[in-house]
Amino acid sequence: MHVLVVEDDARVASHVVKGLKGEGWLVDHVADGRQALFQVASETYDVIVLDRMLPNVDGLKILQTMRASGDSTPVLILSALGDVDNRVKGLRAGGDDYLAKPFAVSELLARVEALSRRKGVVQEEATELRLADLEMNLLSRTVTRQGQSIDLTTREFLLLEYLLRNAGRVVSRSMLLEAVWDYNFDPQTNIIDQHVSRLRQKIDKDFDPPLLQTVRGMGYTLRA
Amino acid sequence: MRLRNPLRHLTLRLTLIYIALFCGSIGVMLGVAYVAGVWRPLQVVEARIQDESDELVRIFETKGRDALILALDRRANAPSLRMPYHVLIAPNGAVVAVNLASWPVNRGEEWLRYEFDTYASGSEEEHEAVVRDVLLSGGYRLLVGLDTEDLDEREDLIEEALFWGSGMSLALGLIGGLVMTWAVSKRLESINRTARAVIGGDLSGRIPLHGSGDDFDQLSATLNEMLGRIEELVSSISRVSDNIAHELRTPLTRLRAELEELAASTDDRAEVEARSAAALDEAARLQSMFEALLRIARLQSGPRGDLESVALSPLLKDAVELHQPAAEEKGQTVELDIAPDLTTPGDRDLIFQMVSNLLDNAVKFAPAGGTVTLAAGRTRDQRVEVTVSDDGPGVPAQDRERVFERFYRGGQSEPGFGLGLSLVRAAARHQGADVRLEDAGPGLRVVLTFRA
Numbered sequence: 001m002h003v004l005v006v007e008d009d010a011r012v013a014s015h016v017v018k019g020l021k022g023e024g025w026l027v028d029h030v031a032d033g034r035q036a037l038f039q040v041a042s043e044t045y046d047v048i049v050l051d052r053m054l055p056n057v058d059g060l061k062i063l064q065t066m067r068a069s070g071d072s073t074p075v076l077i078l079s080a081l082g083d084v085d086n087r088v089k090g091l092r093a094g095g096d097d098y099l100a101k102p103f104a105v106s107e108l109l110a111r112v113e114a115l116s117r118r119k120g121v122v123q124e125e126a127t128e129l130r131l132a133d134l135e136m137n138l139l140s141r142t143v144t145r146q147g148q149s150i151d152l153t154t155r156e157f158l159l160l161e162y163l164l165r166n167a168g169r170v171v172s173r174s175m176l177l178e179a180v181w182d183y184n185f186d187p188q189t190n191i192i193d194q195h196v197s198r199l200r201q202k203i204d205k206d207f208d209p210p211l212l213q214t215v216r217g218m219g220y221t222l223r224a
Numbered sequence: 225m226r227l228r229n230p231l232r233h234l235t236l237r238l239t240l241i242y243i244a245l246f247c248g249s250i251g252v253m254l255g256v257a258y259v260a261g262v263w264r265p266l267q268v269v270e271a272r273i274q275d276e277s278d279e280l281v282r283i284f285e286t287k288g289r290d291a292l293i294l295a296l297d298r299r300a301n302a303p304s305l306r307m308p309y310h311v312l313i314a315p316n317g318a319v320v321a322v323n324l325a326s327w328p329v330n331r332g333e334e335w336l337r338y339e340f341d342t343y344a345s346g347s348e349e350e351h352e353a354v355v356r357d358v359l360l361s362g363g364y365r366l367l368v369g370l371d372t373e374d375l376d377e378r379e380d381l382i383e384e385a386l387f388w389g390s391g392m393s394l395a396l397g398l399i400g401g402l403v404m405t406w407a408v409s410k411r412l413e414s415i416n417r418t419a420r421a422v423i424g425g426d427l428s429g430r431i432p433l434h435g436s437g438d439d440f441d442q443l444s445a446t447l448n449e450m451l452g453r454i455e456e457l458v459s460s461i462s463r464v465s466d467n468i469a470h471e472l473r474t475p476l477t478r479l480r481a482e483l484e485e486l487a488a489s490t491d492d493r494a495e496v497e498a499r500s501a502a503a504l505d506e507a508a509r510l511q512s513m514f515e516a517l518l519r520i521a522r523l524q525s526g527p528r529g530d531l532e533s534v535a536l537s538p539l540l541k542d543a544v545e546l547h548q549p550a551a552e553e554k555g556q557t558v559e560l561d562i563a564p565d566l567t568t569p570g571d572r573d574l575i576f577q578m579v580s581n582l583l584d585n586a587v588k589f590a591p592a593g594g595t596v597t598l599a600a601g602r603t604r605d606q607r608v609e610v611t612v613s614d615d616g617p618g619v620p621a622q623d624r625e626r627v628f629e630r631f632y633r634g635g636q637s638e639p640g641f642g643l644g645l646s647l648v649r650a651a652a653r654h655q656g657a658d659v660r661l662e663d664a665g666p667g668l669r670v671v672l673t674f675r676a
Binding site (some may be wrong): 102184189 | 547
């Protein structure tokens with residue numbers, strides 16, 4: 001998998017590049033808007049991480065140029081401008097996801113992963129999601145573990161579905177809030193944790209080994 | 225105070241302009257009086273003298289000297305409002321007929337205004353007459369006139385009025401102007417003094433009031449109110465920055481301590497993991513606090529114009545559902561009273577965050593087994609109102625403004641940054657909405673009123 005990182009701050013860039021390489025990505029990095037335009041035109045990427053404020057050419061300008069030329073590579077916008085208006089502006093310009101600075105590298109990795117899968121959207125819609133002995137049937141909307149049926153509320157079902165689709169990867173609390181509740185805000189408190197812990201009660205308490213794990217300082221992961 | 229360069233004072237300049245206008249109007253008024261009361265009557269008198277003298281000349285030319293003398297006598301004795309005068313002088317200088325006390329010996333202008341005195345009734349009387357001086361054939365000289373003493377007196381009166389009127393106006397106006405300038409300057413100076421004290425950094429200064437409730441008092445009261453507001457804001461800002469400094473310092477210190485220990489304990493794997501996790505937690509907490517602060521600051525930078533129409537009823541249900549587990553954990557009941565199909569102008573994510581923060585507080589402060597209520601409906605003026613109430617300890621009336629301050633936590637021990645309500649208010653104002661606290665007896669009720 002090939003990713004382009006467009007970021008002018010050398011230290012932020014080195015952390016991001018290091019993190020992505022650690023996850024097995026092939027990473028190109030440019031620090032300048034004009035170079036980024038050139039790179040985007042001459043290479044094919046699976047995901048592009050694009051800083052909004054760049055020397056020479058603005059990040060949003062690059063994005064608009066790409067989209068105007070029919071390039072639909074998923075783009076994650078990074079920005080120090082973290083409020084709602086700027087987020088909306090970034091997404092309207094053709095961005096696929098938005099991450100405000102300062103961010104945790106783990107969160108960026110999780111989001112890049114999620115975007116890379118979105119590119120192959122055509123992947124035939126699975127009717128079943130499975131992790132070890134945990135099975136989810138998306139048609140009958142049932143969940144079983146070790147053959148035992150587990151009763152979930154609608155929200156818990158959505159939560160588990162998102163975790164299953166991202167099995168093995170860390171998802172942050174705000175990613176869950178965006179994906180499962182469809183609201184974008186920083187919850188400040190542990191409300192998401194309480195939903196996750198209820199889900200954990202249902203899928204892990206009476207079974208072994210535990211699948212749903214908390215990653216301190218980052219979020220959660222569903223892992224066999 | 226002394227008046228340095230008096231013309232720099234607006235009041236004095238205005239007074240001078242006013243005096244000039246006033247004198248001008250006196251002049252115009254008296255000018256009109258002069259034209260109507262003196263000049264026009266003089267014209268009439270001259271016209272009559274012209275007629276009469278022409279007639280007398282004709283009598284002399286056709287009927288001779290004696291007929292003229294007779295006519296002059298008749299004229300002198302005929303009843304008339306104005307005393308008629310005449311002098312007829314023979315070519316040799318002898319006076320033939322006269323009823324005028326004196327006259328200019330040498331002939332000058334044909335028309336003249338002539339002043340003379342009489343002693344008719346024993347006392348001296350001043351007279352003035354308009355006289356026509358005509359030369360007749362044969363060397364005779366005839367002077368014919370009418371008394372115009374009344375017009376002369378009137379003219380003097382007008383001149384006097386002009387002199388005293390404008391003189392007194394000028395004098396009184398100047399004195400009044402100086403007094404007014406002094407009084408106004410004194411009031412302005414007291415405002416100036418206070419303003420200079422404020423510039424110098426003393427925000428507690430207030431403009432002394434006169435107590436008369438005049439416009440200067442009103443201005444001063446308004447300015448004092450403004451100063452009060454500024455003082456309050458500045459002290460709240462300095463309180464908030466103290467709080468920010470304190471709230472940031474503590475987790476930064478902890479973060480640093482964790483990292484130092486981490487650096488020192490690289491051989492113990494479990495220790496390293498625990499330390500780095502703790503450091504990450506601290507960093508995440510700091511980041512989250514920092515984001516909330518930035519968010520509040522951005523929201524406070526001004527209201528938004530382009531608001532979408534937000535379907536409130538499902539949003540409120542989502543918010544309650546999000547907080548349901550937390551409430552259930554404390555054995556609390558969440559009651560809902562949401563009118564169907566409510567929509568209001570706003571920002572969906574912001575409204576969700578506001579309601580979420582309020583529910584978070586309500587769950588935090590309602591006692592175990594207590595009740596949290598979320599209600600939404602329309603007010604009489606068709607604005608959407610959302611209320612979140614709990615049956616907890618509530619907030620005493622005197623603290624209801626302070627809870628909106630950043631980092632104010634009212635000495636309670638619940639976890640949190642003390643930013644929730646600050647964010648709610650900033651978000652509300654950003655969307656043109658209002659937020660207020662009420663006593664739910666017992667407990668606290670927070671009311672959000674959205675824009676119509």
